[in-house]
Amino acid sequence: MKFARLIWANLVRKKVRLLLTIGSFAVALFLFAILGVVNNAFSLAGGVVSANRLVVTNRTSIINLLPLSYRDEILRVPGVSYVTHYNWFGGVYQDPKNFFPQFVMDPSTQRQVYPELKVPDQQWKTFLNDRQGAIVGAATMKRFGWKVGDRIPLHTTLYGLANVPFEFNIDGVYHGTHPQDDETQFWIQWDYFRENVPQAIKGQIGWYVIRIANPDDAPRIAKTIDQMYINSPNETRTETESAYAANWVKQFGNIKFLIVTIGMVVFFTLLLVTGNTMAIAVRERTPELAILKAIGFSDRAVLGFILSESMAIAIAGCVGLLLAAGAVPALAQAMPGMLPPLVMTPRLLLSGVGAALLVGIASAILPGLGAMRLRVVNALRRV
Numbered sequence: 001m002k003f004a005r006l007i008w009a010n011l012v013r014k015k016v017r018l019l020l021t022i023g024s025f026a027v028a029l030f031l032f033a034i035l036g037v038v039n040n041a042f043s044l045a046g047g048v049v050s051a052n053r054l055v056v057t058n059r060t061s062i063i064n065l066l067p068l069s070y071r072d073e074i075l076r077v078p079g080v081s082y083v084t085h086y087n088w089f090g091g092v093y094q095d096p097k098n099f100f101p102q103f104v105m106d107p108s109t110q111r112q113v114y115p116e117l118k119v120p121d122q123q124w125k126t127f128l129n130d131r132q133g134a135i136v137g138a139a140t141m142k143r144f145g146w147k148v149g150d151r152i153p154l155h156t157t158l159y160g161l162a163n164v165p166f167e168f169n170i171d172g173v174y175h176g177t178h179p180q181d182d183e184t185q186f187w188i189q190w191d192y193f194r195e196n197v198p199q200a201i202k203g204q205i206g207w208y209v210i211r212i213a214n215p216d217d218a219p220r221i222a223k224t225i226d227q228m229y230i231n232s233p234n235e236t237r238t239e240t241e242s243a244y245a246a247n248w249v250k251q252f253g254n255i256k257f258l259i260v261t262i263g264m265v266v267f268f269t270l271l272l273v274t275g276n277t278m279a280i281a282v283r284e285r286t287p288e289l290a291i292l293k294a295i296g297f298s299d300r301a302v303l304g305f306i307l308s309e310s311m312a313i314a315i316a317g318c319v320g321l322l323l324a325a326g327a328v329p330a331l332a333q334a335m336p337g338m339l340p341p342l343v344m345t346p347r348l349l350l351s352g353v354g355a356a357l358l359v360g361i362a363s364a365i366l367p368g369l370g371a372m373r374l375r376v377v378n379a380l381r382r383v
Contacts (some may be wrong), residue, residue, distance in 0.1 A: 007308050010285065018313070021277045025317020025359075028270040029352050033324030034331075035259045036348045040180075051215035053113065054222055055244040056208040059235035065204035066234050074208060077224050079217040084109040085205040089188055091154030091166065093144075100140050102154065102186040104193040104206075113211045116177045123148065123172025131192040134168035137183035138175050146170055160198045179343045209241075267359060274363035278310055282367040290376045299372040306368035307361065314360030321352045 011018055056074065058064035068085070075083045089102035107128055111119070119127075119135055127133040136146065146152065150170045156162075168188065176183050194202050212221055222238035229236045282289070289302055325344045332342040 026320030029320035310364030
């Protein structure tokens with residue numbers, strides 16, 4: 001801090017250039033943070049994946065259904081603790097744009113398989129006693145301004161139910177225990193759904209989710225289940241929840257590669273812009289740097305001045321991270337249900353600060369080394 005006034009004077013001598021450089025940093029860090037949030041969301045699609053959960057789907061496609069009779073057979077596999085099942089409901093609320101995920105589920109095992117999704121006991125009890133009941137995620141409740149006790153109409157064209165009116169009573173609200181937990185879902189009781197579907201669908205479910213006692217047994221259990229139904233009309237694919245989420249993300253393309261590529265281009269461009277700015281600043285101040293050396297400042301001190309200026313610009317550019325932190329909730333609200341949960345984590349913010357400091361150092365190294373090697377006599381000839 002001893003030479004803070006000198007560093008500050010050098011920074012603000014070209015105010016427009018300083019503001020433009022800080023703005024470049026801010027924009028780059030804003031994009032870095034937003035891309036990081038989207039990448040994290042897709043990496044944890046569907047919430048925080050668990051090592052002791054497996055997902056069983058139809059081997060051909062998740063669109064194809066599986067027999068409900070598999071449930072008891074899977075439950076008898078050694079190492080399996082609980083089995084629950086789901087169907088995609090695909091309902092529309094008022095307008096097709098009002099998308100949110102709706103799952104027909106088995107309430108008898110839902111809380112055992114997904115203990116991190118919390119519902120108050122009294123609300124859950126009410127739900128169990130109400131065949132038309134529904135449990136709704138906190139984010140969807142907030143989005144539509146619903147409250148417990150409301151009656152919600154939904155219309156679906158799946159399963160031959162185009163002419164069946166469905167109305168649900170909101171009996172409870174679930175909250176996730178992790179920031180990445182999906183709080184947008186709408187849970188419907190399996191018994192009520194089965195009463196209304198055609199006879200051919202009554203014994204068919206979309207997929208199973210299994211909770212196992214020991215995550216180390218996952219490969220064995222998955223292989224055992226798939227072997228049970230090999231060459232049957234409904235072969236299965238059993239995989240860990242993380243693998244299932246990763247395969248789901250692949251449907252959107254190689255998101256990670258795209259994000260990494262854009263991030264590298266952004267930061268490489270930022271490095272060139274900042275490096276060029278620092279090189280011009282050092283060249284303009286060559287006589288001044290020579291004078292500093294002439295009156296006793298060491299080469300390391302001169303390098304320290306250049307690095308300090310570049311680091312100050314990088315730190316000021318971190319305002320882009322703050323802007324991104326404020327923009328993420330607005331982005332999530334603007335596209336509800338279209339993306340997995342968007343969360344700005346402290347780790348991502350720290351990564352952004354680290355990246356900014358790294359670019360600040362890298363962009364000042366070459367100009368700083370040039371200033372260190374500057375010969376006083378030669379430099380003063382330019383005065």
